[in-house]
Amino acid sequence: MKKTYQLYAPWITALLIALTPFLLSSDIFHNKKEEKEEIMKYSCIPVPDSIEFCGTKIDLTRYDRRERMDRELMAFTYMHSTSLQIIKRANRYFPIVEPILKKNGIPDDFKYLMVIESNLNPQARSHAGAAGLWQFMPGTAREFNLEVNNHVDERYHVEKSTQAACKYLKQAYARFGNWESVAASYNAGQGRISKQMDSQYADNALDLQLVEETARYVYRILAAKMMLTNPKQFGFLLKSSDLYPIIPYRNITVEESIDDLARFAKGQGINYALLRNMNPWLRSSSLPNHGKKKYILAIPDKEKMHYNPKVTIPYNRNWVTAVSYTHLRAHETTLHL
Numbered sequence: 310m311k312k313t314y315q316l317y318a319p320w321i322t323a324l325l326i327a328l329t330p331f332l333l334s335s336d337i338f339h340n341k342k343e344e345k346e347e348i349m350k351y352s353c354i355p356v357p358d359s360i361e362f363c364g365t366k367i368d369l370t371r372y373d374r375r376e377r378m379d380r381e382l383m384a385f386t387y388m389h390s391t392s393l394q395i396i397k398r399a400n401r402y403f404p405i406v407e408p409i410l411k412k413n414g415i416p417d418d419f420k421y422l423m424v425i426e427s428n429l430n431p432q433a434r435s436h437a438g439a440a441g442l443w444q445f446m447p448g449t450a451r452e453f454n455l456e457v458n459n460h461v462d463e464r465y466h467v468e469k470s471t472q473a474a475c476k477y478l479k480q481a482y483a484r485f486g487n488w489e490s491v492a493a494s495y496n497a498g499q500g501r502i503s504k505q506m507d508s509q510y511a512d513n514a515l516d517l518q519l520v521e522e523t524a525r526y527v528y529r530i531l532a533a534k535m536m537l538t539n540p541k542q543f544g545f546l547l548k549s550s551d552l553y554p555i556i557p558y559r560n561i562t563v564e565e566s567i568d569d570l571a572r573f574a575k576g577q578g579i580n581y582a583l584l585r586n587m588n589p590w591l592r593s594s595s596l597p598n599h600g601k602k603k604y605i606l607a608i609p610d611k612e613k614m615h616y617n618p619k620v621t622i623p624y625n626r627n628w629v630t631a632v633s634y635t636h637l638r639a640h641e642t643t644l645h646l
Contacts, residue, residue: 354383427442450463461596466589484499553621554622564604
């Protein structure tokens with residue numbers, strides 16, 4: 310066998326060398342090359358010439374603005390797990406937050422500020438101690454009438470923290486007169502933005518020289534808006550069943566102290582973990598209430614709290630593929646029949 314191979318080896322080598330140009334020009338190699346070029350072609354999200362934020366058209370053609378926006382678009386494109394989870398969670402929290410913003414006269418675009426603050430995680434807590442969807446610090450939270458102590462922390466209360474954020478944003482708008490500066494002040498503080506405007510003779514935070522975190526802040530909000538407006542442009546193709554639905558629940562008003570929340574949860578037909586998950590503002594195993602304050606506890610529906618991805622409705626059609634949405638609507642029609 311060895312002698313036979315040695316006899317034909319030079320001929321096999323010569324044949325392969327002769328065929329190499331034909332193999333490289335074949336459809337197989339050509340298609341692979343085209344596929345690679347196609348992938349490279351769509352590796353970057355194009356920066357638009359302008360984007361609307363809170364009714365104001367923001368020019369993005371100036372080199373510094375364009376490059377800052379480009380950086381944030383790349384970040385959202387390639388931090389895949391975080392971006393995907395944001396889209397999934399938006400289906401649960403946007404329907405709750407949007408009506409509160411509207412009722413308080415706050416532009417709808419500020420829900421994207423909430424996105425970059427917490428990645429839409431109501432349990433989020435920063436190293437500095439900011440907490441909840443809107444990442445309030447304890448002092449600021451109390452200033453805007455949120456209860457914060459060892460047993461109750463309303464920074465984790467979705468509705469109440471959103472109400473508090475609206476108060477802050479309205480206060481900031483009365484000071485600055487434009488929503489871009491309001492957004493920047495949410496990160497840096499109103500006093501710091503005002504001081505920098507005065508020292509740099511500017512009337513808009515987008516024209517200020519700021520520390521990197523604040524300089525990136527508004528552009529991150531704009532990038533979040535672009536991603537959640539059209540996730541497919543970023544390469545995120547989700548099905549309706551991928552999204553997180555709102556969990557049906559009933560409210561119970563409590564005016565007395567609860568010494569054992571685990572026992573209370575069991576009496577409601579759920580467990581302590583579910584009670585805390587549905588009411589993340591509860592921060593201990595008991596709920597002292599010596600002042601007879603009214604607390605409203607959300608109790609998940611025993612049947613409907615079980616996840617049924619077949620009937621998850623996308624809050625925004627653009628978050629899912631057309632095929633997925635069409636299939637879901639057909640399934641809904643079948644159920645109603």
